[in-house]
Amino acid sequence: MKAADFAYEKPDNLNAALELLAREDCDMQVLAGGQSLMPMMNFRLAQPELLVDLNGVSELSFIEEQPETITIGAMTRYANLAASDVIKEHVPLFQMALPHIAHSAVRNRGTIGGSTALADPAAEMPALLLALEATITVVSVGGAREIPANDFFLGLYETALQDGEIIKSIAIKKAKPQNRFGFYELARRHGDYAMAGVAIASTSIDPVCDLRIALFSVSDKAHRLPHAELAFEGENLDDTEARDAAFQELDDFDFRGDLNADGDTKRHLARVVLTRALETMMP
Amino acid sequence: MSQSCDISLRVNGETVRERVPVRLNLVDFLRNSLGLTGSHVGCEHGVCGACTMEVDGTMVRGCLMLAVQADGSDITTIEGFGEHQRAVDLQAAFKRNNALQCGFCTPGMMASALEYIEAGGVADRSAIREHLSGNYCRCTGYQSIVDAVVEVIGERAAK
Ligand SMILES: Cc1cc2nc3c(=O)[nH]c(=O)nc-3n(C[C@H](O)[C@H](O)[C@H](O)COP(=O)(O)OP(=O)(O)OC[C@H]3O[C@@H](n4cnc5c(N)ncnc54)[C@H](O)[C@@H]3O)c2cc1C
Ligand code: FES
């Protein structure tokens, strides 16, 4: 199908974009990579009256290195992230996950801000940001707010973004030499949305300190596993009691099925991806 | 009333100026307004890859970009790849290996294959399959397509 009619604006700077977004007289959406919004519009699942194209706002496309953090502009595309030496060196978890996000032509357009704002339960990016305890900066004409990833993803396609606000950038702490990361997903075909996946970050693993486990494509949104994280604290990654506690948490977890798999299958796959991701992290 | 915009872009080396409705997507513009029917339209939601084409040096889905977004861009479609010698060997290898039957997927498949080859991709079958995973072919079973790409990588390396 074809998109329903809409009005189109392509501001060339952030302030102009925010002014447009402050308008209250029509139903609008911002267009980033278009790799989710355009399909939704073509299927008429989305019918904005006004489309505000952010592709002319070059100040939203950057990867910036500071002493402790890496800050990434919302319009930075997956392909830019994958090609960046700064990301390779300082955000190794992205490096592990990016090849699994969609296909090359989609990664050439899709943006980190678009995926974060969409909060698709099957997407990798929200889980990566949860595991990395990233901070999301959102802006509107009224000013900026910084939101920890833990408070940003609220539910199925639901985030802390309010009307008139867009994501400006995402800040991630640089990895230190003792930090360890793990990533694993199961998909029917490479590049398809995962049937289940997990992203893991840890301050150190010998013994485990500050483990963060984020599951995706198993429920309404990406979820951390707080009990499992606590059970591993001070132990080794192959500790069987901690693993049993993690599996117990999965037994109690509210898995939700989708077109690919029902809740019970997701529960099984969650065990598989968690076990395999932890294995890849073992010394 | 539909909003329209004037756009000016280069398509396969030629300058084009047109007025387009903003809701018109890029692949429909190329096919219906310019008569460049090489790029195909399958799913219109980014899944099949039949509309894959090059915009400013990167391969993208023509169904997920608006024509108005291509204002100022430099676009190459299968027609251009063939004409400008970038894919002559790939086209020959597709033919030799029976890497196409109905041909519906072929323009997009070649665009994705070219992206892999021109980026210096190696003749590793699983890496090639991974790269082409975003392009559906309902005829060949992919084996012969991978064969063709492997051959071209070998031929170009030997030059
Ligand atoms: C064939 C195919 C396979 C895919 N496979 C995967 C996959 O395996 N994993 C995965 O994670 N994704 C996958 N995707 C989706 C892809 O990652 C999208 O690029 C991503 O979900 C959205 O990013 P975008 O930049 O394209 O955003 P858009 O589609 O432009 O926008 C998405 C939504 O976010 C809003 N938005 C965009 N930017 C901002 C901003 N800065 N601030 C506030 N709101 C904003 C838009 O208004 C819209 O509602 C796939 C897509 C396709 C077509
Ligand atoms: S028509 Fe564009 S990907 Fe199928």
Ligand code: FES
């Ligand atoms: S040759 Fe028919 S779809 Fe590929």
